[in-house]
Amino acid sequence: MALRAIFSKKTPVLASGFGAGSRCLRSGLCQARGVAAVALPDLPYDYSALEPTISGEIMRLHHQKHHQTYVANYNNALEQLETAVAKGDAPAVVRLQSAIKFNGGGHINHSIFWKNLKPVNEGGGEPPHTSLGWAIDTCFGSMEALVQKMNAEGAALQGSGWVWLSLDKGSKKLTVETTANQDPLVSKGANFVPLLGIDVWEHAYYLQYKNVRPDYLKNIWKVINWKYASEVYEKETA
Amino acid sequence: MDIYVKVSGETPPIRGRRGASSSSSPLPLFCRAFSSHRSRHLSAAAFKSPWRSPLAVLFSPQQKPLPLGFSIITQLKPLPLDLSNINLLCSLCSEASRRPLCSKTTKQKKHMHQFGKATKVFAYYGLTSPPYKLDALEPYLSRRTLELHWGGIHRGYVDKLNEQIAKSTLYGCTMEELIKTTFNNGNPLPEYNNAAEIWNHDFFWESMQPNGGKLPPGSLLQQIEKDFGSYSNFRDEFVQSAMKLFGSGWVWLALKTNEKKLTIFRTSNAVCPLVWGDIPIIGLDMWEHAYYLDYKDDVSKYVNDFMDHLISWHSATARMFRAQAFVNLGEPKIPVA
Numbered sequence: 001m002a003l004r005a006i007f008s009k010k011t012p013v014l015a016s017g018f019g020a021g022s023r024c025l026r027s028g029l030c031q032a033r034g035v036a037a038v039a040l041p042d043l044p045y046d047y048s049a050l051e052p053t054i055s056g057e058i059m060r061l062h063h064q065k066h067h068q069t070y071v072a073n074y075n076n077a078l079e080q081l082e083t084a085v086a087k088g089d090a091p092a093v094v095r096l097q098s099a100i101k102f103n104g105g106g107h108i109n110h111s112i113f114w115k116n117l118k119p120v121n122e123g124g125g126e127p128p129h130t131s132l133g134w135a136i137d138t139c140f141g142s143m144e145a146l147v148q149k150m151n152a153e154g155a156a157l158q159g160s161g162w163v164w165l166s167l168d169k170g171s172k173k174l175t176v177e178t179t180a181n182q183d184p185l186v187s188k189g190a191n192f193v194p195l196l197g198i199d200v201w202e203h204a205y206y207l208q209y210k211n212v213r214p215d216y217l218k219n220i221w222k223v224i225n226w227k228y229a230s231e232v233y234e235k236e237t238a
Numbered sequence: 239m240d241i242y243v244k245v246s247g248e249t250p251p252i253r254g255r256r257g258a259s260s261s262s263s264p265l266p267l268f269c270r271a272f273s274s275h276r277s278r279h280l281s282a283a284a285f286k287s288p289w290r291s292p293l294a295v296l297f298s299p300q301q302k303p304l305p306l307g308f309s310i311i312t313q314l315k316p317l318p319l320d321l322s323n324i325n326l327l328c329s330l331c332s333e334a335s336r337r338p339l340c341s342k343t344t345k346q347k348k349h350m351h352q353f354g355k356a357t358k359v360f361a362y363y364g365l366t367s368p369p370y371k372l373d374a375l376e377p378y379l380s381r382r383t384l385e386l387h388w389g390g391i392h393r394g395y396v397d398k399l400n401e402q403i404a405k406s407t408l409y410g411c412t413m414e415e416l417i418k419t420t421f422n423n424g425n426p427l428p429e430y431n432n433a434a435e436i437w438n439h440d441f442f443w444e445s446m447q448p449n450g451g452k453l454p455p456g457s458l459l460q461q462i463e464k465d466f467g468s469y470s471n472f473r474d475e476f477v478q479s480a481m482k483l484f485g486s487g488w489v490w491l492a493l494k495t496n497e498k499k500l501t502i503f504r505t506s507n508a509v510c511p512l513v514w515g516d517i518p519i520i521g522l523d524m525w526e527h528a529y530y531l532d533y534k535d536d537v538s539k540y541v542n543d544f545m546d547h548l549i550s551w552h553s554a555t556a557r558m559f560r561a562q563a564f565v566n567l568g569e570p571k572i573p574v575a
Contacts (some may be wrong), residue, residue: 065535102484158431159486159507159525181485200525202486203535211390211527 036082037075040068041111049119053223055208060066063114066203070106071183077103105182107121109162112197118225129227132195132233139174149176151217154200164188165229193236195229279343361410362400365393368443375448378543383531391527392439399432414512421513432444434508438488441510441521447550454551458558461567465500473545475502476522480541483524489541491520491554493561517561519554 019084043063048056077099084092107154127133127143140146145156146165153162153176161180168175177188185194205216250326368388373381403409408429417437422432453459453469466472472491479502480489487506494501494516504524505511511518522544529540 045279061534069535098484108359160487202530206530207534211394 018063024185035115036078036155038071038107040071041114043114045117045119045122050117050223053120053219054117054205058204058207061207062110062199062204067107067110070103070110072097074103088204102182105184105187108184109182109197109199112194113199114227115228116196116198117220117223120191122222123227124223124225125221126226128230130230130234131237132226132230133176135233146176147221150198151214153178154198154217155214159203163198163200164192166192167195167233167236169193169236193232195232196224254310261514263532281571360404362403363396363413365396366440366443368446369522370448375446375548378547379446380532380538383529385441386531387523387527388439388443392436395432395439399429399436402429402432417512421509432537434510434513437512438508438521438523441516444553445520445522445550446544446548447552449547450550451545451547452551458551458555461500461558472502476542476545479504479539480522480524481538486525489522489524490518493517493519493558493565495565496566498567517557517564519557519561520549 029143040063043059046056047063050056050059062171077096081093081096082102083089084096099164128136133143136143136146140149150163150165152232157163157178157180159180161178161183162185164177164179164185166175166177166188167173168189174195175192177185177192179185179188185192185197198217200213205213209216209219252372356357368384372384372388375384403416406417406429408427411419411434413436416429416433420427420433422430441513454462459469462469462472466475476491483489483504485506487504489502489504490511491500491502492511495497500519503511510521522541524537529537533540
């Protein structure tokens with residue numbers, strides 16, 4: 001555990017869900033070769049804890065396969081980047097950028113995503129009664145309007161991507177943004193801080209909802225962790 | 239993809255009831271739509287669903303897979319066919335027998351329905367079936383995958399495009415025209431995505447066949463060896479290209495019209511090689527919905543199974559022959575007598 005803390009560059013993920021009954025696999029990939037490596041964060045809940053909204057099979061594949069692949073490929077790309085930078089190989093450095101953006105973005109986005117979800121019996125889906133709630137009412141009119149807007153934008157997104165509730169650090173305004181593929185939210189604006197992100201890649205819902213993405217978007221609000229979003233919001237607007 | 243014709247009119251009359259129209263001519267209803275010197279008396283009621291081609295009614299009351307490359311109507315123009323002698327099978331009765339509509343009014347032998355006055359003729363795009371049954375690609379692509387992919391997603395694109403086109407100035411194009419116009423040189427219009435995805439999926443179904451894979455036949459193999467070195471080089475390059483795709487997209491084997499050679503490349507989301515004037519030979523759908531149910535996250539197995547067991551070299555050869563009518567690949571080998 002300490003070894004991971006030294007070698008991972010990510011912010012520490014809450015590991016508080018690890019009671020004796022936890023069945024989450026600790027598949028932390030610790031790359032001891034370079035300090036820039038990242039590791040797969042653990043989920044703070046069981047794979048099946050979000051049923052029936054998101055099936056355990058999807059959570060397991062999403063975490064153990066997809067996110068793991070992003071982590072591994074990102075670490076690979078970083079190693080190659082280090083070599084290329086050391087050698088002064090500019091074409092190689094530029095060529096690696098798309099792999100870093102894709103896999104690194106995938107790691108960042110999914111790390112936020114796991115924190116954005118919470119089982120219903122631990123408070124998932126409970127709307128915020130804090131300053132974030134007020135801000136939502138101010139910027140969007142009501143929680144329902146926000147949900148509708150995010151669902152509409154998520155459903156309309158062509159191909160793969162993410163839909164975000166984002167906070168503009170400069171103007172302190174909330175907006176709904178979408179990004180394509182695994183682009184992180186900062187690629188839309190350097191001042192944007194992600195409060196909530198919903199993965200609308202097909203792997204996030206296809207096994208359960210098939211091609212009916214609107215149903216997935218409608219249901220995912222039942223397990224959204226507003227507490228995390230509020231914390232981030234308060235930290236940024238403090 | 240076919241273009242069908244829907245004719246609007248008054249509310250469809252109940253079968254058996256004589257409509258208010260003055261048409262009682264014994265001519266089949268299809269002819270009347272396109273005879274300009276008569277008033278048009280057609281009704282959408284003649285077709286079981288508005289999206290069904292009149293000729294589809296003629297040939298098959300149920301949705302049957304069409305043979306490879308078969309296309310009923312590809313131009314939105316009045317049909318140049320003389321249909322005055324064709325009797326239509328009535329889809330409302332869904333029977334091949336022909337009965338008079340109402341026994342007390344007519345001695346006509348042809349089956350006819352009475353109809354209201356037609357006011358407008360709409361054309362729309364239709365959903366083409368794959369040239370094989372939905373479970374024919376098992377065990378590589380399950381029936382459920384095809385049901386959802388073709389019946390749900392592909393059909394969804396068709397319906398959405400028809401909704402968009404109905405109110406747009408782009409009404410009336412063939413699919414290729416529509417794709418090139420709406421691509422708009424890289425700033426796609428809203429209709430582009432639906433149109434291109436329809437075309438891509440039609441192409442994809444026809445790029446596969448049951449018991450496919452194996453080696454391409456002679457002339458295509460020669461061309462592949464000329465452009466890639468060997469079949470295994472080509473196969474490796476195709477698989478690698480598919481694995482390197484980020485996000486949703488397609489992998490194509492296409493004949494580049496300018497370089498006059500076969501190339502493998504990938505495109506994002508719905509982009510298709512037609513927009514650059516290239517001629518696609520094989521297309522592989524790399525969107526997750528194409529393989530997720532069967533392969534989950536194992537993309538390389540999906541692509542390898544496609545190359546080894548699904549790819550239709552028959553279609554590829556046919557497309558290659560057709561492409562050679564547009565691209566000169568070299569001196570023809572004229573046999574010496």
